[in-house]
Amino acid sequence: MSDAENRPDLLQTGPMMPMIEAQLAEHFTVHRLDAPDADSLLAQLGPRIRAVATGVNSTSGGKTRVTGALMAKLPALEIVANFGVGYDAVDVADAAARGVIITNTPGVLDDEVADLSVALLLATLRRVPQADRFIREGKWPKGSFPFSATLRDRTIGIVGMGRIGQTIAKRLEGFGRPIAYHSRRPVPGLAYAHYPELIAMARDVDALIVIVPGGPATQNMIDAQVLAALGPNGVLINVARGSVVDEPALIKALQDGTIASAGLDVFADEPNVPEALRAMDNVVLLPHIASATHVTRNAMGQLVVDNLLAWKAGKPPLTPVPETPRSAT
Numbered sequence: 001m002s003d004a005e006n007r008p009d010l011l012q013t014g015p016m017m018p019m020i021e022a023q024l025a026e027h028f029t030v031h032r033l034d035a036p037d038a039d040s041l042l043a044q045l046g047p048r049i050r051a052v053a054t055g056v057n058s059t060s061g062g063k064t065r066v067t068g069a070l071m072a073k074l075p076a077l078e079i080v081a082n083f084g085v086g087y088d089a090v091d092v093a094d095a096a097a098r099g100v101i102i103t104n105t106p107g108v109l110d111d112e113v114a115d116l117s118v119a120l121l122l123a124t125l126r127r128v129p130q131a132d133r134f135i136r137e138g139k140w141p142k143g144s145f146p147f148s149a150t151l152r153d154r155t156i157g158i159v160g161m162g163r164i165g166q167t168i169a170k171r172l173e174g175f176g177r178p179i180a181y182h183s184r185r186p187v188p189g190l191a192y193a194h195y196p197e198l199i200a201m202a203r204d205v206d207a208l209i210v211i212v213p214g215g216p217a218t219q220n221m222i223d224a225q226v227l228a229a230l231g232p233n234g235v236l237i238n239v240a241r242g243s244v245v246d247e248p249a250l251i252k253a254l255q256d257g258t259i260a261s262a263g264l265d266v267f268a269d270e271p272n273v274p275e276a277l278r279a280m281d282n283v284v285l286l287p288h289i290a291s292a293t294h295v296t297r298n299a300m301g302q303l304v305v306d307n308l309l310a311w312k313a314g315k316p317p318l319t320p321v322p323e324t325p326r327s328a329t
């Protein structure tokens, strides 16, 4: 079969970057889940769909979930190519049970996300956005900006010491502060203190940087107890997923001084951020931008496409996730 004839049916769940959409259109017969007639499209074409590429939800701007219910309508589905290293928006257990491969975009974003994590830590401690607002609001001629907290006296605890956690830690070594980490298993060869219990680490550090995957195993792992253990001088930086932090407990902890401040790139119900957080002066809020540079998003997009092209050519995809098959059977 010529390449022009071999164009597997692919379901795109929502808008993707133009460089991804152009390549998908070149190699696949693309159908859109965000089309107005999606239900009839699924009823008619569902049995032909062999691949899914995950885009954002064009209505909410959040991530469209690839649920078990959706996969049940796609009996010929072989692969879900996820845009992002985190694939918590795909129902992994269901995909595994169906023998569907999931691919993600690991590695190509580690440096970018680590850079932003350190920037958010410093911005939160030194109140960089607040200082910028201070000038814009014309307050400088009336008095000096108040002194801020510092990184100088802090021990930093990293929650999750995988690809990105280790990249963040390497950067933080340059700041000369002690580093500890929590994960279920210690990473061989790492000199930082490993805490098998998160609560024990939270007691011993005064900055927590969260960079674990989302999903049921980490749901609300940063809860009221962990925040109380972090303490009134503590700062929380979340670059993982909103689901990892108990958001109402965080809001309360920030309001009553249980912790000092927070820097958040991710939220429980993106793109909706609770008014209580938006009204606070001791938080720095970012719209999920840790990987959002031209260079890194292009690298992630190309990996989405390259995984699909490898699968289409009958080869193992480049970056399958560990829970699902590594190649088509």
Ligand code: NAP
Residues within 6 Å of the ligand: 085, 086, 087, 106, 107, 109, 113, 159, 160, 161, 162, 163, 164, 165, 182, 183, 184, 185, 186, 211, 212, 213, 214, 217, 218, 239, 240, 241, 265, 266, 288, 289, 290, 291
């Ligand atoms: P990774 O290499 O798989 O590392 C994950 C780390 O989390 C590992 O150290 C793992 O160690 C630990 N972990 C996993 N489950 C845990 C649990 N239940 N309790 C404690 N520790 C746990 O992943 P990565 O590439 O570093 O990415 C991490 C996550 O960052 C992604 O999944 C994504 O959600 C998020 N992320 C966010 C952005 C953003 O834009 N804000 C960008 C990129 C990534 P053990 O398995 O030993 O526990």
Ligand code: 8YV
Residues within 6 Å of the ligand: 063, 083, 084, 085, 086, 087, 109, 288, 290, 291, 292
């Ligand atoms: C992306 C991310 O912004 O890779 C991830 O897990 O959270 C980010 O890099 C996101 O996946 C885009 O939808």
